[in-house]
Amino acid sequence: MINPRLVHELNEYPFARLNTLIADLPQPAKPIILSVGEPQGPVPQFARDIVVRDLGMSNKYPPNQGTPELCKAIVGWLERRYALPPGTLDWQKHVLPLAGSKEGVYNIATVAVPQEKNGQKPAVLIPNPFYQAYLGGAVLSGGEPVFLNANQATGFLPDFDSVPAETWKRTSLVYLCSPGNPQGASASLAYMQKLIEQCRRHDAVLAIDECYTEIYNETVPAGGLEAALAMDETGGKNPFANVVVFHSLSKRSNAAGLRSGFVAGDPYIVAMMLRWKTYGGPQVLIPIQNAAAALWNDEAHVREIRAGYQERFRIAKSVLHNKGGFFMPDGGFFLWLDVGDGEAATRKLWAEGGIKVLPGGYVSREVDGVNPGDRYIRVALVQDIETTRAALTRMAEIL
Ligand SMILES: Cc1ncc(COP(=O)(O)O)c(C=O)c1O
CATH class of the missing domain: 3.90.1150.10 (Aspartate Aminotransferase, domain 1)
Structure with a gap:
């Protein structure tokens, strides 16, 4: 069956x-x-050269948690891109390389959705329209997708204030895409901070898909980690509680076929994503991890x-x-x-x-x-x- x-x-x-x-x-x-x-x-030539140069390393299983070089490159990029003070992120705790962001936005549901929440079927809040992997993750993890229209009337972003208290009570996972696919609206820092506060209040995981963040017209899109750090009240102990962001080289670097992205944020959620990955997730080839490190280190x-x-x-x-x-x-x-x-x-x-x-x-x-x-x-x-x-x-x- x-x-x-x-x-x-x-x-x-x-x-x-x-x-x-x-x-x-x-x-x-x-x-x-x-x-x-x-x-x-x-794909930038320097990245192609690295893949070809390192193909011989394919006799080894790639490390699930990513090579130190790649994790450090990702941390460096995140700190520069979002003006996080150097040292805010620990490459061994806050980031996990993935085989593209699709893997992450799907599997965060496996990680975040329990059998029941407060005695009810867990809800997964999804902007509507949406990237289809969110729905795949929500449905196949046993959650109930709850769609929030993101149309002209709502500024093409979901209105989380419209979610009834009863639904919030059973919400285990919330998706946001910024800039959004397909409408292209970027959430402001204040919008993200309000949503982070709502998710924490209801013990829900907030998954922000930022795979388009490097492609923008006038205003540089804000990021979830930046928003969380700016509202930190833990004295730096756990500024990213409940929040994870997803990034990718597919759009940023014309590298959709390399299958390389990452998740970053709450160390406990990142650790659980690593646990899931060690049981059943795809590893990223070492030559591709090496090329990815070079791509995150380059802005030109x-x-x-x-x-x-x-x-x-x-x-x-x-x-x-x-x-x-x-x-x-x-x-x-x-x-x-x-x-x-x-x-x-x-x-x-x-x-x-x-x-x-x-x-x-x-x-x-x-x-x-x-x-x-x-x-x-x-x-x-x-x-x-x-x-x-x-x-x-x-x-x-x-x-
Ligand atoms: C909103 C959104 N998220 C995630 C992805 C997945 O991208 P990738 O797995 O190539 O990083 C896509 C790809 O089209 C997308 O549009």
Whole structure:
């Protein structure tokens, strides 16, 4: 027998649904793929060189807890990026390298969701729309997903004040994505601090997915560790209680295929993630850990990649004007366009323009009879600049 939660509570994955949606349409001669959030730029050459150089180390099992060099590089990056005083983070306690952030945002549910909370089924709060691994983690760990709409009315971030006290009482895990996929809204320091306080009051784990944090337009996104440290009342004993953040090289460094990310924060939660990882998680190849350390230590390639996305957004603004309610997101690399009917627009763009986008409703769930993504399409600006310009120009004509 197969786990019925897997069969009945998880839909087909959005990209499979997309393929079904357009299966009856002719295949365009030169399709442009803007549906998947996979940066098409190259992995920096110095990182590729390290992977090739160190492949011979593949006869050894990689350490579950990460190499000291990688853990130290991650700590150094976090302290520089979020202006944490040097020495705030201990590389042996506060960080754990992962095979991409997807592994972490899924498995934090395995770690954080108990059988019952206060005698009830545990709730997992999820922004709606959302990255699908949150739902996978919530459902397969036995939690009940509770979706919080993050729409125009809420500034594209979930309104945690709207969660009833009864639900908070049984909440064991809270997801936040900042900058968000797909809407690109960044949570302020004050927003995060209020949420940290709510999670602590209700003994819930707060998992902040920050995998887009290095891709932003004007304002540098705040981080969960920075927020927690600034409100610390433990005299530095446990400033990150209940909080973990997830990061990745996939978007920051064009390195989606390297499968490298990390979790950082509350040392007890990090230790439990390591315990889980030693029992069943994937290890990260040593050559990849070595390349990852070099990538976290370098900012030049990140500045260049970020500038490329800023240029793409400038092009989108000038080409689309206010078509599809275009707005400039705080961060990330998606356009979130209100086209009235996301599925119909997706079919039209494919049939008439050879452009593949994702219907917004495929990354959100219905709440009270309404799916907040249904009116939208998600457009990933991950192709090179000239392809992006051509695709957006064609989109503006078709929409
Ligand atoms: C919001 C969000 N979180 C996590 C991930 C996972 O990324 P990775 O596992 O490549 O780090 C993605 C990838 O698209 C994402 O969009």
